[in-house]
Amino acid sequence: MKKIPLDLAKYAQAALFFIAITLSGCASTRLIDTQVSSFTPHTVAAGASYRFERLPSQQADPAQAQLEALAQQALAKVGLKQADKAPLSVQVTAVQRQESNPYQNGMNIGIGLGWVFGNGSVSIGNRGALFPGLDTQPSYWRQVSLIMRDASQTVVFESHATHEGIWRDSTAILSAMLDAALQDFPHPPAGVRRVNIEIPR
Structure with a gap:
């Protein structure tokens, strides 16, 4: 068996150490970088109550209830409360696709x-x-959208968030994306912005 020169062995050990440190440095959390665009044509009162409204295509979708549960958590963080007969309606949608490109x-x-x-x-x-x-390894592209309407069906808030990454656990990623879509609610800045959310690995 051919021996590895001592200097080369030291370099190899240093390289493996660097790789180990790099891979373990972010072992506790991961960064979900999301592109967000929000629109606020009307002001939403602080602490307002809302109810979820579904499209016909969402009525029989078993994943919709889970998505709304995640949205409820995100909406609670910005002070909104769910109520069955609330005048404010919230429509939440999510689109996901997997890409197998290198x-x-x-x-x-x-x-x-x-x-x-x-x-x-x-x-x-x-x-x-x-x-x-x-x-x-595959890449996953996701988009979540939140649209709020008042009792007259006028849109009072609209927000879209997109993210592409290698993480396959949709529940954790969608939860972070919903938080990003609602960041700075009810007065988010205009235009497309990047929102970073850290979540446990």
Whole structure:
């Protein structure tokens, strides 16, 4: 068996240590970066009550009840309360799709040491990736929308949030996205903005 030169072995150990630190540094939380656009044509009173309103296509969808439960938690955080006969109605929708394109985010790191870390893969020498399949893991695109209407069916608040990432646990991601969609409610800034929400890993 061919021995690895001492200097190269030290470099390899340092590289593996760097990789371990990098991967473990964000082990406790993850950042959900969301693009949000909100519209507030009318003011919503603080502490207002609301009820959920469903589209015909949502009536028989078993996932809608779970989505509304997540929305209820997010709405409670901004001071709104659910009530069956409330004049304010809230319509919440979510769209999700999975893309199986090769994962190309990241950057290559390596200084002639025979290892590469980045672009979704970790490799050493010519032995291939240490974690096969990591560079082709699927990406998940999601969008949530919240539309509020008053008793006259006039839209008083509208917000859309989109996120794309590698996380497959939709419940946690959608919850964070709903929080992002309601950030700074009832007076969010105009235009598209980026909202970062940290959640447990």
